[in-house]
Every structure is written in C-alpha cells, then in structure tokens.
Amino acid sequence: MSDMLFLTVLLGIIAVTAGLDCTGQPNGIYEYTCFSYVTCYQGVATEILCNSTDVFDPDQARCVTPVDGFWPCADVVNCMNQADNRYPDYNNGCHTYYTCHKGFFLGHNFCPPSLVFDFNHQLCNWHFNVVPPCGTCTDPECLV
Known part of the structure; x- marks a missing residue:
C-alpha cells in the first residue's frame, strides 16, 4: 500500500505535459498557474505541481509557502467576462500571456526570449511584427 501511495504522490508532483512541445527550446519555465x-x-516538458500548502512564485521560479501578507501568485486574472482566448500580459511588457477558457483562468505562458505576444495572431512574435502596445508595427498588414 505504501508503494502505491508513493507512486501516486510522485506522479502528482511530476507529470509529463502533453500540451507543450519543448523540442529545440532552451531549458526553463514556460507556463505557470498559482499551483503548478x-x-x-x-527537450522534455514536465509539469510540477506545488504541494497542497504551497503556491508558485514566479520571482523565485519555485513553489513556496505563502506567509501572512505575502501571496506571490497575485497575478491571477478574472476571466469570468473574457472571451475564450489568449491575452497579453501588459504588466510584463507582453513577454508573457494568459489564457481564459469558459470563464476560467488557465495560467500564464512565457514567450521565447526577445518575442512578445501578438494578440491578433495568437502567438509570440517579433515586436516589429506586432501592433502597439505590445509591439512597434504601424503597418496595416500587421493587423491581418
């Protein structure tokens, strides 16, 4: 019984993520929510779940135990009135984006270095191909 519990806990802590393709990506954190x-x-994606008393702190890049007056996962977005989509994180210079689906906040994602989130195309792009406020493109073709 204890071996089964250990395996269950281990699988709960580290689970391979099918949604993120890490092929050719540099090592690092690419997505986060408050709890994972x-x-x-x-080249391998791994989801790490925080234990039941911890939350993810993006500044420390690890799960931490919140203390009185400090909740490191303060960047949760209320998606109740948002359409299903990905949205740029303006407070992070559009280098990250978040996803809303059916009124739920699904977490933040990082763009690769030097790229910003392009809302019109729903992907990370070079700033010169993205309209303001995330980019610098003023050409009407950037809207298409």
Whole structure:
C-alpha cells in the first residue's frame, strides 16, 4: 500500500505535459498557474505541481509557502467576462500571456526570449511584427 501511495504522490508532483512541445527550446519555465508550473529540460516538458500548502512564485521560479501578507501568485486574472482566448500580459511588457477558457483562468505562458505576444495572431512574435502596445508595427498588414 505504501508503494502505491508513493507512486501516486510522485506522479502528482511530476507529470509529463502533453500540451507543450519543448523540442529545440532552451531549458526553463514556460507556463505557470498559482499551483503548478511547466518546465522544458533537454527537450522534455514536465509539469510540477506545488504541494497542497504551497503556491508558485514566479520571482523565485519555485513553489513556496505563502506567509501572512505575502501571496506571490497575485497575478491571477478574472476571466469570468473574457472571451475564450489568449491575452497579453501588459504588466510584463507582453513577454508573457494568459489564457481564459469558459470563464476560467488557465495560467500564464512565457514567450521565447526577445518575442512578445501578438494578440491578433495568437502567438509570440517579433515586436516589429506586432501592433502597439505590445509591439512597434504601424503597418496595416500587421493587423491581418
């Protein structure tokens, strides 16, 4: 019985993420919610769940136990009135984006280095191909 419990806990802590393709990506954190984060390491995506008393702290890039007056996961977005979509995180210079689906906040995602989130195309892009406020493109073709 204890072996089964250990396996269940282990699988709950580290689970391979099918949604993120890490092929060719540098090692690092690519997605996070308040209670988990996804890393790419040597081309493999791994989801790490925080234990039941911890939350993910993006500044420390790890799960931490919140203390009185400090809740590191303060960047949760209320998606109740948002359409299903991905949205740029303006407070992070559009280098990250978040996803809303059926009124639920599904977490933040990082763009690869040097890229910003392009809301019109729903992907990370070079700033010169993205309209303001995330980019610098003023050409009407950037809207299409």
